[in-house]
Amino acid sequence: xxxxxxxxxxxxxxPTGIPTPANFSLAQTELEPLQDGQVLVRNLYMSVDPxxxxxxxxxxxxxxxxxxxxxxxxxxxxxxxxxxxxxFKPGDxxxxxxxxxxxxxxxxxxxxxxxxxxxxxSVYLAALGMTGMTAWAGLNLVDVKAGDVIFISGAAGAVxxxxxxxxxxxGCQVIGSAGSAEKVKFLLKDCGFDMAFDYKSRPxxxxxxxxxxxxxxxxxxxxxxxxxxxLEASLSALRLHGRIIACGGISGYxxxxxxPGPPNLxxxxxxxxxxxxxxxxxxxxxQGEFEQEVGGYFxxxxxxxxxxxxxxxxxxxxxxxxxFEGKNIGKMIVKFD
Numbered sequence: 001x002x003x004x005x006x007x008x009x010x011x012x013x014x015p016t017g018i019p020t021p022a023n024f025s026l027a028q029t030e031l032e033p034l035q036d037g038q039v040l041v042r043n044l045y046m047s048v049d050p051x052x053x054x055x056x057x058x059x060x061x062x063x064x065x066x067x068x069x070x071x072x073x074x075x076x077x078x079x080x081x082x083x084x085x086x087x088f089k090p091g092d093x094x095x096x097x098x099x100x101x102x103x104x105x106x107x108x109x110x111x112x113x114x115x116x117x118x119x120x121x122s123v124y125l126a127a128l129g130m131t132g133m134t135a136w137a138g139l140n141l142v143d144v145k146a147g148d149v150i151f152i153s154g155a156a157g158a159v160x161x162x163x164x165x166x167x168x169x170x171g172c173q174v175i176g177s178a179g180s181a182e183k184v185k186f187l188l189k190d191c192g193f194d195m196a197f198d199y200k201s202r203p204x205x206x207x208x209x210x211x212x213x214x215x216x217x218x219x220x221x222x223x224x225x226x227x228x229x230x231l232e233a234s235l236s237a238l239r240l241h242g243r244i245i246a247c248g249g250i251s252g253y254x255x256x257x258x259x260p261g262p263p264n265l266x267x268x269x270x271x272x273x274x275x276x277x278x279x280x281x282x283x284x285x286x287q288g289e290f291e292q293e294v295g296g297y298f299x300x301x302x303x304x305x306x307x308x309x310x311x312x313x314x315x316x317x318x319x320x321x322x323x324f325e326g327k328n329i330g331k332m333i334v335k336f337d
Contacts, residue, residue, distance in 0.1 A: 005029070021318070023056070026313070032105065039105070039111060040080070040081045045120075045121060046075065046077075047334075048334060053254065073099055075129060077125055079092065080094060087111075088108060093115070093121055094113055122331075126162075127305035136293070137290070138223055139245075142274065144170060151222050152222075153222075153223070153226040155196065156330070165303050172221075174193045182329070190304055207230055222244045225248040228251035240272060246275055247278045307332075308331070310335070
């Protein structure tokens with residue numbers, strides 16, 4: 001292997017509130033020579049995701065925090081450049097957790113082979129990647145079934161847009177909230193949602209009023225990607241024995257102090273609701289089942305994959321920050337030059 005210089009993004013300080021470019025650096029590193037049993041991969045696409053914000057704090061969480069001064073990681077898809085392991089050969093397409101860098105050296109067990117038959121390969125970071133699997137796992141977590149009325153917050157995002165499409169394929173009535181008229185149009189026209197509303201519309205209409213207008217008889221399931229006002233409204237709209245998929249809470253990820261809980265949380269008791277937390281890592285043993293079912297939908301044209309793509313590792317930080325500014329429709333992807 002000739003000497004390869006790779007650019008990588010490092011976290012250099014813990015953000016306070018919304019991250020800024022000053023919290024990151026773009027550095028160059030020279031890769032070590034390839035050893036027996038190792039694989040050299042050139043990344044083609046990488047993922048930026050809201051959950052990464054929690055990893056930028058110093059405290060313990062369900063996933064280890066990023067180390068200051070070290071390259072960050074996250075989902076990526078690339079191609080094998082050189083291999084000294086029998087499991088892979090040059091030209092193979094693979095996914096890994098080594099994003100935020102142009103090149104990587106990995107052991108075979110750290111790579112997951114993906115098929116070039118499906119294009120673009122970035123779909124393995126979106127509808128057929130961890131975000132798509134999160135949507136699929138969430139629906140299975142609370143047994144979403146035909147006839148259910150489901151409300152999805154952050155519905156035009158990577159997880160929400162797939163969750164809504166999968167729920168429709170199960171025979172559900174699907175309602176979504178999003179942050180612009182363009183996103184609402186995307187949900188109705190491209191994703192097949194039955195109803196959708198813009199929670200940022202002017203004049204501002206409270207979420208509970210828009211939800212009651214969309215489904216006056218209430219909902220059976222709430223897929224929570226947002227928390228805050230969306231969760232509070234859903235607690236009021238849920239019917240008896242309703243279920244909540246607690247997937248994310250992006251509205252509070254950049255809060256400088258802990259946010260107070262919904263004042264109507266006692267609805268959990270009076271309505272005998274079920275609320276389950278979702279960590280997609282718990283479902284990795286079901287990845288083959290997910291790929292077979294959801295990959296089948298994608299191949300058959302029943303599931304659409306929407307991406308917002310920026311080009312260049314130097315644009316990765318801006319793409320990440322853009323998640324908290326509502327700049328993405330579907331999955332935010334960084335394509336390498």
